[in-house]
Amino acid sequence: MYVAVKGGERAIENAHAWLAEERRGDRAVPELTVAQIREQMALAVNRVMAEGSLYDPDLAALAIKQARGDLIEAIFLIRAYRTTLPRLGASRPVDTAAMACIRRISATFKDAPGGQVLGPTFDYTHRLLDFALMAECDVPPAPEASATPGPVPHITGFLNRDGLIQTEAAGEATPPDLTREPLELPASRPLRLQALARGDEGFLLGLAYSTQRGYARNHAFVGELRIGTVAVEVDIPELGFAIEVAEIELTECETVNQFAGSKTEPPQFTRGYGLVFGQTERKAISMALVDRALRWRELGEDFLGAAAQDEEFVLSHADNIQATGFLEHIKLPHYVDFQSELELVRRIRAEAELAQAQPEAAE
Amino acid sequence: MNDYTFAYLDEQTKRMIRRAILKGVAIPGYQVPFASREMPMPYGWGTGGVQVTAACLTPEDVLKVIDQGADDTTNAVSIRKFFQRTAGVAVTEATVEASLIQTRHRIPEAPLTEAQILVYQVPIPEPLRFLEPREVETRRMHALEDYGLMHVKLYEDIARHGEIATAYAYPVKVEGRYVMDPSPIPKFDNPKLSDSPALQLFGAGREQRIYALPPYTRVVSLDFDDHPFVASKADHACDLCGAGDTYLDEVIIDDAGGRMFVCSDTDHCGSRRRAGHVGRLGVPGKEVA
Amino acid sequence: MHDMALQGGFAEAPTQSARAFRAVLNALARPGTIETLVGAQPPAPASIAAGVALLTLADATTPVHLAGAHDTPDLRDWLTFHTGAPLVGAAEAVFALGTWVALAPITRFAMGSPEYPDRSATLIVEMPALHPAGARLTGPGIRDTAHLNLPDIAALRANAADFPLGRDFLFCAGDRLAALPRSTQVEAV
Known part of the structure; x- marks a missing residue:
């Protein structure tokens, strides 16, 4: 006698219980706290905030803990939570020129007003495992300089002054929001930038790298990379002015890219732009390169068939929550579709065999 | 889950989905773009169907959820539980008792009635997608009713295999106008799409599309005179x-x-x-x- | 803003709007079917059904046009308070409310584009009464034929002839509502 598979509900509950146990790991080892993750896994927290599109370090840290360190799973938790939040208003655009920088470097000028500030970077660390970290160890305080005096100007501003870089006109239009409206193609640059800002770091890294290796090469230099905090201000109509509601950490990257000029325009540099929550500079630089590659049409360049130039390709595949969901759904039961294919293949094979056995009759 | 509103989605999201459903009903077979939300289950696992169901459910509904035709497959269990928890609706496994049925890959065998809504989970709503990957192009084809590419594909199948080599997600034409993907149901189920007394709604979350077949809508599986469609x-x-x-x-x-x-x-x-x-x-x- | 604007909304929005939507959905999916809507009390001259439909479907993202005698300060305030919908001219409207005479000619309203036929207006038409009699309706949603008293058969036939473009209609009288999508063929009897 055949008994159909039953008990899906209990199987799910048991799987969840097992998962919770595995997440906790060996109970002889103290449990991680959310504060520990927030403070000591800050770059993971930053990535989860950036791709989750929600600036909340505590929730991002909680998501990482719950997801057992699987960052895409953590991003998914944050996205699903974010969707349910009411929209209370929109902030003013943040002013990155007023950023209180902890890091600010330029590859295009040896020095510039405001100086080069390395900040807390891995850049010149030798990648040698520090076995001292195997044990708990106290970190001596880093030397401190006196605070940077006020905001530092954008490097590209200097080029802009001389007309050497393409001007990006300020716009009053409200940028579109792909979390509230379906993606429509062709997309405007603000919409593209939003998609890139929450896009998968690995996907953008690969695309950006491909442009460097010649797939729509755009000769990028890091004009400026800055990391620091900016104020978030919201206009209060009843008061008639804006108030600061938060301070957030951002990474901003402006690339300076070659441009040959055209019949109507003298040669000048162009820009790619990246802006990401937290300290996430690999992502910000990748974003700037891909942004620049996607601008081929407006800058009168040729479409070279490169993936990074292909807006529909990039925007349709940058979101890791969409990608991972669809990728992993092929492990769901598909036996109904498979059965229909099985029958089709059997039938076509049977007909082919019949035709082979009776060649005359088949003609 | 008491922090969430009836059927999980906030009212603004439900309004947006409801407007898309109404336009889908008014233009049978046309894929209405909608701002699909991130749901607490993965894209590709029924988020489109779940959003359509959430926008349609009333407290009086009796919900049935099936995956591959079965009520007890894990994903069906998971989705049914989600709505029990967030909407408090009654659930059933009996097709005849259900007022709203969410399905993945099947149409129930028991004839549906005018008192029922069937909500399909759709992975790739665009029937032309595997012939033309670009949305800009396929949208233009639908606008111009330019389905030559699809006919070429089906004809090439016949030339190579002696029959149309599509066993599920078999494309249909709705009221003589839009070519539509019926979701990956086996082509055995295709005849049930046409002239159904029930309202049929299709939700594709990741692809951000909703479409509909009102009751008693004419739905024809694509074929050729010398190779008629067979529901095998x-x-x-x-x-x-x-x-x-x-x-x-x-x-x-x-x-x-x-x-x-x-x-x-x-x-x-x-x-x-x-x-x-x-x-x-x-x-x-x-x-x- | 008068106190009146603050009243007459949904008391229990999630469930009331869910029931109201199902009624509107059923009406549109089965043209000629007359549904009853409850839960809102908009200021005159708007009907209960029209008020419920707007509370259920309109919000800050859907511009609304109030036509003719429906363009009153009371109704404007009520709609703004309860839905946040911007009030606009006919051409930009996603929803429009008025009598047939006030809304006419319906060609003023968006009919969508060949790429996006869904970007079309839905007209909420106030009627003296609704009866399952009059014009003969055929098409999707209708098993054989249905009948509904319609205000202007010629204009509605012209609208259907533009399919898949066109406007869609919700007809309201008191607490009753019927609907006519662009896909319905309309004939005089």
Whole structure:
């Protein structure tokens, strides 16, 4: 006698219980706290905030803990939570020129007003495992300089002054929001930038790298990379002015890219732009390169068939929550579709065999 | 889950989805873009269907959820539980008792009624997508009613295999206008799409599309005069209930390649067995809970 | 803003709007079917059904046009308070409310584009009464034929002839509502 598979509900509950146990790991080892993750896994927290599109370090840290360190799973938790939040208003655009920088470097000028500030970077660390970290160890305080005096100007501003870089006109239009409206193609640059800002770091890294290796090469230099905090201000109509509601950490990257000029325009540099929550500079630089590659049409360049130039390709595949969901759904039961294919293949094979056995009759 | 509103989605999101559903109903077979939300289950696992169901549910509804025709597959269980928890609606496994049925990959065997809504989970809503990957292009094709590419593909199938080599997600034409993807249902189910007394709604979350077939809408599976569409199934009867007219799952039962065929619609099979029908391997009156 | 604007909304929005939507959905999916809507009390001259439909479907993202005698300060305030919908001219409207005479000619309203036929207006038409009699309706949603008293058969036939473009209609009288999508063929009897 055949008994159909039953008990899906209990199987799910048991799987969840097992998962919770595995997440906790060996109970002889103290449990991680959310504060520990927030403070000591800050770059993971930053990535989860950036791709989750929600600036909340505590929730991002909680998501990482719950997801057992699987960052895409953590991003998914944050996205699903974010969707349910009411929209209370929109902030003013943040002013990155007023950023209180902890890091600010330029590859295009040896020095510039405001100086080069390395900040807390891995850049010149030798990648040698520090076995001292195997044990708990106290970190001596880093030397401190006196605070940077006020905001530092954008490097590209200097080029802009001389007309050497393409001007990006300020716009009053409200940028579109792909979390509230379906993606429509062709997309405007603000919409593209939003998609890139929450896009998968690995996907953008690969695309950006491909442009460097010649797939729509755009000769990028890091004009400026800055990391620091900016104020978030919201206009209060009843008061008639804006108030600061938060301070957030951002990474901003402006690339300076070659441009040959055209019949109507003298040669000048162009820009790619990246802006990401937290300290996430690999992502910000990748974003700037891909942004620049996607601008081929407006800058009168040729479409070279490169993936990074292909807006529909990039925007349709940058979101890791969409990608991972669809990728992993092929492990769901598909036996109904498979059965229909099985029958089709059997039938076509049977007909082919019949035709082979009776060649005359088949003609 | 008490922090979430009725049927999980906030009111603004539900309004947006409801407007898209209404336009879909007004333009049968046309894919309405909608701002699909991130749901607490992964994209590709029914988020489109879940959002459509959430926008349609009322507290009085009786919900049935099936995956591959079965009520007890894990994903069906998971989605049903989600709505029990967030909407507090009554649930059932009986097709005839349900007022709203969410499905993945099947249309129930029992005839649907005017009092029912069938919500399909759709992975890739664009029937032309595998012929033309670009949305800009396929949108233009639908606008111009330019379906030549699809006919070429089907014709090439016939040239190569002697028949149209599509066994599921078999494309249909709706009211003589839009070519539509019926979701990955086996083509056996295609005839049930047409002239159904029930309203049929299709939700594709990741792809951000909603479309609809109002009741009694004319839906024709694409074919050629000399190669007419055939709604095929395994050439067997159900080994449990003996039905000869249902879609069957093939189950491998031993190491020697032995197999049996059973109804994919578990509710239909169960009710037939309760009514005394017995198939080749069924045991009268014993196995049905 | 008068106190009146603050009243007459949904008391229990999630469930009331869910029931109201199902009624509107059923009406549109089965042209000619007359549904009853409850839960809102908009200021005159708007009907209960029209008020419920707007509370259910309109919000800050859907511009609304109030036509003719429906363009009153009371109704404007009520709609703004309860839905946040911007009030606009006919051409930009996603929803429009008025009598047939006030809304006419319906060609003023968006009919969508060949790429996006869904970007079309839905007109909420106030009627003296609704009866399952009059014009003969055929098409999707209708098993054989249905009948509904319609205000202007010629204009509605012209609208259907533009399918898949066109406007869609919700007809309201008191607490009753019927609907006519662009896909319905309309004939005088």
